[in-house]
Amino acid sequence: MSKxxxxxxxxxxxxxxxxxxxxxxxxxxxxxxxxxxxxxxxxGKTTAMKMLSGLLKPSSGTASVVGFDVFKQSEMIKKNxxxxxxxxxxxxxLTVEENIAFFGGIYGLRGDVxxxxxxxxxxRLQLMDQSKKLVASLPLGWKQKLSFSVAMIHKPRxxxxxxxxxGVDPITRRQFWEMIYEAAENGxxxxxxxxYMDEAEYCSRVSIMVDGKIAAMDTPRALKEQxxxxxxxxxxxxxxxxxxxxx
Amino acid sequence: xxxIVKNIIKTxxxxxxLALDNVSFEVKQGERFGIIGxxxxxxxxxxxxxxxxxxxDSGVASVCGNDVVLGFDKxxxxxxxxxxxxxxxxxxxxEENLNFFATVFGTTVAENMHLIKDIYVQIEPxxxxxxxxxxxxMKQKLALCCALIHEPKxxxxxxxxxGVDPVSRKExxxxxxxxxxRNITILVSTPYMDEASRCDxxxxxxxxxxxxxxxxxxxxxxxxxxxxxxxxxxMHQLSQFFKTHKAVHSxxxxxxxxxxxxxxxxxxxxxxxxxCKSAGFQDVKVFDIVPNIEDxxxxxxxxxxxx
Amino acid sequence: MKTFLAFVLKEFQxxxxxxxxxxxxIAMPVMLMFIFGFALSNxxxxxxxxxxxxxxxxxxxxxxxxxxxxxxxxxNKMMHNPNEIENYFKQNKGKMVIVFENDxxxxxxxxxLANVQLIGDATDPNTATTMIGYAQGIIADYQKSLLGETxxxxxxxxxxxxxxxxxxxxxxxFVPGVMALILTLLGTMxxxxxxxxxxxxxxxxxxxxxxxxxxxxxxxxxxxYALLCFIDVLIILLMARYVLxxxxxxxxxxxxxxxxxxIFTTLSLGLLISNSVDQQQVAMFISLVGLMMPSxxxxxxxxxxENMPKPxxxxxxxxxxxxxxxxxxxxxxxxxxxxxxxxxxLILVGMTAFFTLVAVRKFKIRLS
Numbered sequence: 001m002s003k004x005x006x007x008x009x010x011x012x013x014x015x016x017x018x019x020x021x022x023x024x025x026x027x028x029x030x031x032x033x034x035x036x037x038x039x040x041x042x043x044g045k046t047t048a049m050k051m052l053s054g055l056l057k058p059s060s061g062t063a064s065v066v067g068f069d070v071f072k073q074s075e076m077i078k079k080n081x082x083x084x085x086x087x088x089x090x091x092x093x094l095t096v097e098e099n100i101a102f103f104g105g106i107y108g109l110r111g112d113v114x115x116x117x118x119x120x121x122x123x124r125l126q127l128m129d130q131s132k133k134l135v136a137s138l139p140l141g142w143k144q145k146l147s148f149s150v151a152m153i154h155k156p157r158x159x160x161x162x163x164x165x166x167g168v169d170p171i172t173r174r175q176f177w178e179m180i181y182e183a184a185e186n187g188x189x190x191x192x193x194x195x196y197m198d199e200a201e202y203c204s205r206v207s208i209m210v211d212g213k214i215a216a217m218d219t220p221r222a223l224k225e226q227x228x229x230x231x232x233x234x235x236x237x238x239x240x241x242x243x244x245x246x247x
Numbered sequence: 248x249x250x251i252v253k254n255i256i257k258t259x260x261x262x263x264x265l266a267l268d269n270v271s272f273e274v275k276q277g278e279r280f281g282i283i284g285x286x287x288x289x290x291x292x293x294x295x296x297x298x299x300x301x302x303x304d305s306g307v308a309s310v311c312g313n314d315v316v317l318g319f320d321k322x323x324x325x326x327x328x329x330x331x332x333x334x335x336x337x338x339x340x341x342e343e344n345l346n347f348f349a350t351v352f353g354t355t356v357a358e359n360m361h362l363i364k365d366i367y368v369q370i371e372p373x374x375x376x377x378x379x380x381x382x383x384x385m386k387q388k389l390a391l392c393c394a395l396i397h398e399p400k401x402x403x404x405x406x407x408x409x410g411v412d413p414v415s416r417k418e419x420x421x422x423x424x425x426x427x428x429r430n431i432t433i434l435v436s437t438p439y440m441d442e443a444s445r446c447d448x449x450x451x452x453x454x455x456x457x458x459x460x461x462x463x464x465x466x467x468x469x470x471x472x473x474x475x476x477x478x479x480x481x482m483h484q485l486s487q488f489f490k491t492h493k494a495v496h497s498x499x500x501x502x503x504x505x506x507x508x509x510x511x512x513x514x515x516x517x518x519x520x521x522x523c524k525s526a527g528f529q530d531v532k533v534f535d536i537v538p539n540i541e542d543x544x545x546x547x548x549x550x551x552x553x554x
Numbered sequence: 555m556k557t558f559l560a561f562v563l564k565e566f567q568x569x570x571x572x573x574x575x576x577x578x579x580i581a582m583p584v585m586l587m588f589i590f591g592f593a594l595s596n597x598x599x600x601x602x603x604x605x606x607x608x609x610x611x612x613x614x615x616x617x618x619x620x621x622x623x624x625x626x627x628x629x630n631k632m633m634h635n636p637n638e639i640e641n642y643f644k645q646n647k648g649k650m651v652i653v654f655e656n657d658x659x660x661x662x663x664x665x666x667l668a669n670v671q672l673i674g675d676a677t678d679p680n681t682a683t684t685m686i687g688y689a690q691g692i693i694a695d696y697q698k699s700l701l702g703e704t705x706x707x708x709x710x711x712x713x714x715x716x717x718x719x720x721x722x723x724x725x726x727x728f729v730p731g732v733m734a735l736i737l738t739l740l741g742t743m744x745x746x747x748x749x750x751x752x753x754x755x756x757x758x759x760x761x762x763x764x765x766x767x768x769x770x771x772x773x774x775x776x777x778x779y780a781l782l783c784f785i786d787v788l789i790i791l792l793m794a795r796y797v798l799x800x801x802x803x804x805x806x807x808x809x810x811x812x813x814x815x816x817i818f819t820t821l822s823l824g825l826l827i828s829n830s831v832d833q834q835q836v837a838m839f840i841s842l843v844g845l846m847m848p849s850x851x852x853x854x855x856x857x858x859x860e861n862m863p864k865p866x867x868x869x870x871x872x873x874x875x876x877x878x879x880x881x882x883x884x885x886x887x888x889x890x891x892x893x894x895x896x897x898x899x900l901i902l903v904g905m906t907a908f909f910t911l912v913a914v915r916k917f918k919i920r921l922s
Contacts, residue, residue: 040412041383140286166410167438169285169453170541171548174499181483196439197413201502202482220503231502233413233441240414298763300921319919320765328763334756338571339564350560351764377571393760 004067006031006158006189007052011061012070014047021047023212024061029205031157034180034190036203036220040240044212045193046162052191053160054078066158079107082151082159086166089147092136096127099135100150107154121149141172148179152188159183161192165199177202197233206232208239215239249401249432250274250297255306257292257455266292267303268455274432274448279423281446282436283540288452290436291331294405297434298328311400311432324352327399327431329390331406337379341370341389344378345396352397362429363392366422384415391422402426404435408442420445443540451544458547463540470543472496473512475519476536477505485528492522499545506542507533557766561774568748569778579744583736583786587793590728601685602648604631606639613659613668617696621652626688639673649675650685662700729794730882731855734875736790737783737813738849741820742827743841744779749828750837759921768917772829776821783817803889812885812899816878819902822909823874829916849875874905 005028014022022044029035039045050056052065054074063069068076090099100121104114122128125145135143144164151159161180165173177199184190184204192203200206200220207217216223216239220232229235250273257267267289274280282290295301297308299319307314313321335344345367349356360367370388373381378389387407394402408416420442423433435446443449443463451458451466459466477498479485486505489498496508507519520533569576603621607614610632622629630648633639639651653671655661662668672689674682749772752758761771787810794800802809823845831837850856852870859870870876877898884890884898892899 040414163410167286169544169548170440171499171545172285177500178483178486185483195410195412195416198502202500236413237417240412243414295921300759300762302920323763324765326763328760330756330759332756334760336564336568336757337755339567343564343567347560347564348760348764350557351761351766353557353765 003030005029006033007035007063007065007191009052009061009063012048012051012058012063013060014044014051014056015059020212022051022058025209025212025214026061027207027214027217029158029189029191031189032184032187033205034184034192034203036200036206037191037193037209038200038206038236039193039209040243043209043240043243045209048209049160049162049191049193053081053083066156079154080156080158082154082156083162084147084151084159084164085162086144086164090135090143090150093134095132095134096122096138096146097131099146100153103150104153109154117153121153125149141168141175144168144172144176145179148176152183156188158189158191161190163193163195165194165196173199197231197236200232200236208236210239210243248273249276249278249311250280250309250434252293252297252308253306255293255296255303255308257289257296257301257303262304265455267296269306270452270455270457271306272450272457272460274434276432277427277430279427279433279435279445279447281443281449282434282452283438283440283443283449283544284436284452285438287454289455290452291405292455294328294330294403294434294436298326298403299323325400327394327397327402329394329402329404329407331409333378333386333390335378335386335390335393338377340375340377341381342374344389345392348393349396354397356396359396359398362398363395365425366392366395383411384418387411387415387419388422391419395426399431401432401434404433406436406438408437408439416442440540440544451540451547453544453548453551456551458544458551466543467538467540470538470546471512472508472538472546473514474536474538474542475507475509475516476501476534477507477519477523478503478532478534479505479528480530481528485523485531488523488526488528494519494522497545497549499542501539501541504536506536506538508542508546558770558774561766561770562777565748565774565778569782575744579740579782579786580789582740583732583790584793586732586736587729587790587797590732591725591793591798599625600628601626601650601681602630603627603650603652603685603689604633604639604642604648605629605652605654606633606636607654607658608634608656610654611657611659613662614654617654617693620696621689621692624688624692626685626692643675649678649681650689652689725794725798725800726883726887727855729790729798729800730879730886731853733787733790733813733882734816734853734855734879735846735849736786737816737820737878738875739841739846740786741779741783741817742824742845743838744782745776745821745824746828746831746837746841747834748779749775749825750831750834753832754834762919762921768919769914772825772913772917775828776825779824780817780821783820784814787813787817802886804885805891808892809882809885812878812881812895815899815902815906816874816881819874819878819906819909822906822913825913826909826916829913829918848873852876853879855879874902877901 007029010026011024012022012026013020013024025048037045037049047056051058051070052063054070054077058070065077066080068080070077091102094102097118100118101114104117109117122131127146130138138146148164165176180190194200203220205218206220206223207214209215218226223235224231227235227238229238252273253271255267255270258265270293282293284290292301296303297310297315299315299322302316309315310322311325315322339347345356349359366388370385373385378386381389391407408419411419416439448460448462449466450460477485482500482505486498486500489495489505489507494509494511494514496510498505498507509519516533516535520531523531523533605618618629621627631642633642642648642651651673653673655669658668670693672686674686676682752761791802795802827837827840831840852859852873853875859867862870881895881898884895
């Protein structure tokens with residue numbers, strides 16, 4: 001496992017006209033780290049994530065993601081990261097198998113390699129006998145596990161999870177986090193946003209954005225000590241309550 | 248009783264999908280009643296039946312004494328409804344939306360300003376902005392204003408805090424607190440278990456069934472299982488260990504703590520801690536805790552699913 | 555009443571804020587008028603033709619000159635070999651070839667009979683027929699001038715007069731056609747889409763859970779589009795009169811009244827569609843395929859109904875656009891009065907009442 005940072009940003013900034021959505025953020029995320037990225041709606045989370053995943057060109061600063069420069073090599077970044085969001089992940093009207101094949105294809109898996117990855121994935125999720133079913137017919141929890149696995153199908157070293165657990169029941173939520181842990185143990189860096197503050201505690205490190213800046217960044221334990229809070233919810237509230245800008 | 252629901256069953260897709268499975272409960276005048284459950288629990292179907300938008304397959308329900316089928320037009324006059332999806336007109340401004348919905352209910356914004364003043368002052372600076380261009384928290388406030396503008400006797404709020412950040416969520420519940428004095432009955436649903444504490448009484452729902460109904464304290468008080476909290480720096484490894492532990496029924500992470508339910512209620516925290524230590528986990532602290540709503544929900548889920 | 559006004563105000567706000575759609579609504583009739591008026595004209599004007607005549611003599615040359623001088627034809631090729639004909643059409647150089655037989659002048663003088671063959675490219679049958687007709691006309695003219703005063707004993711002179719549209723201008727056909735189509739499209743599609751939009755965005759859910767009468771919701775929807783349709787009618791009529799120089803013969807108020815009636819028909823159809831579907835795309839699809847296509851085919855605008863097989867002629871009777879199109883032609887082109895179109899009017903009134911009734915009855919007071 002290399003000890004080089006997977007994400008490395010220095011004063012990364014994005015402005016839209018006079019509005020600075022992301023204001024000089026600097027941080028590093030190491031291999032195998034679960035990096036929690038929190039913030040109130042409109043704090044600049046989404047913009048920051050778009051820059052890091054190569055979808056949006058930053059205004060200034062520097063950043064490298066999985067070894068590629070966000071300014072010049074956004075296409076390489078897109079090829080080498082995984083992305084999963086609650087809003088969109090899989091095609092409901094395709095079967096499990098077809099979804100895997102489609103997303104595998106997007107990431108350049110072909111022929112035997114794709115077949116192998118597909119088999120592996122179905123086996124790991126114990127979805128072998130459901131592979132011909134439409135994704136629409138799967139329970140939400142399974143869909144989420146499947147879309148996480150699909151996001152990981154090309155074995156990326158970094159995966160972005162945008163509110164991956166919204167609306168699911170508490171057991172499924174925890175099962176999902178077990179998958180995240182497993183991936184992290186295999187050295188994958190997980191970059192995750194969530195509105196569940198207990199989930200923030202599962203992260204190795206958490207950053208909290210307020211008004212486009214990183215207001216705090218540390219392990220959950222250290223943050224709680226620093227703010228004299230019982231849990232991350234209180235930490236978040238203390239920091240985000242002071243936000244000046246609406247969303 | 249402000250709301251009476253009796254044996255409601257609702258299916259979709261010609262009976263193939265069971266959305267509500269014999270649901271019954273009652274809500275008192277002025278009470279804030281929370282329907283708590285994940286997506287697919289049947290919350291929205293229930294709300295639509297009570298707001299007269301859908302017909303149940305069987306069972307009866309009444310809102311402030313009006314049957315949801317026969318008295319639908321009366322119910323529509325006295326209810327305020329905030330659907331799960333933001334449903335105001337995106338191209339109309341904040342003010343225009345509010346005026347429109349006031350007129351729809353045959354009233355004016357001025358007449359009922361006292362009801363929404365607390366909330367409206369927060370969105371007033373944006374009153375000329377199209378509703379579609381508001382932030383999530385602002386949209387939510389506007390939707391609540393529109394639902395309140397005709398001074399309803401009962402408010403139906405379907406997942407008002409979904410997808411909203413924790414600060415806005417707190418603010419929203421604080422707004423509901425301030426409505427308390429108006430004696431408006433509120434039926435509210437949420438997938439966030441921690442919001443149970445903001446309701447007078449709650450119903451825990453999963454896959455169309457009500458798993459439990461009571462006040463939060465009573466639900467927790469009547470929970471018979473013992474739950475241990477376990478603190479460690481080796482969260483993931485320890486939880487894997489508990490999964491294979493003979494004396495452990497279930498183990499789930501709760502933030503920085505593991506919640507462990509033993510199979511045998513006689514098991515003590517000291518015994519569990521020493522069994523961890525003998526397995527090589529030195530940095531472990533086990534202690535008794537009061538279970539929280541998620542512990543209970545997960546346990547009930549297990550029973551509901553026949554596990 | 556106050557509630558209704560609030561609804562109407564809201565609808566106007568929706569329409570007014572959606573500047574792009576508004577622009578399309580106004581620009582579409584203007585565009586269509588220009589396209590039909592100048593670009594898509596099916597009048598034959600300076601069409602390229604070829605002449606095949608191995609050995610042109612005096613008679614042939616003077617006839618060719620007459621043809622070339624006419625505004626209908628331009629001769630762009632002189633052929634000497636029949637083999638060239640096929641290539642001429644294949645390369646799409648022109649639409650017609652006129653073939654003169656050898657020793658044309660000789661035969662005309664001595665045998666009193668000379669043959670001319672007209673070969674048209676009938677891939678577009680209408681154009682081919684028109685061109686052949688013009689060519690025959692020119693040749694007949696020429697023949698007449700040859701004969702001069704010396705009358706043939708038993709010659710039959712056929713004289714044709716094209717009534718109402720002596721210059722055979724296509725504007726007389728396409729202006730009513732464009733009007734009918736635009737109203738069908740706008741009235742039906744825009745109304746249905748705007749109602750279904752409320753269902754899709756969820757606002758219908760809020761309106762249902764309120765004391766408003768459903769009828770208010772749907773009628774307020776129709777009003778702004780009725781106005782827009784009327785504006786489009788005015789635009790088309792003004793353009794027809796002042797840009798295309800087409801006189802409007804009948805009573806303008808009768809024309810406008812009939813247009814208003816037809817606008818109501820299309821709106822009621824739009825309401826009916828919107829009450830039957832839940833998605834904007836479906837509403838649009840039904841309006842386009844279920845209504846626009848039949849209107850194009852069965853209105854008589856593109857294809858004459860009299861030439862259709864009987865079953866098709868019967869079907870055409872249920873297409874409202876057909877009746878409006880006929881009213882327009884009667885009033886606008888022929889200058890007829892109400893007594894000639896009362897039957898059409900009655901049919902449209904009946905259709906409107908029927909659609910509205912079904913639409914109102916179909917309006918659901920609940921979801922699904």
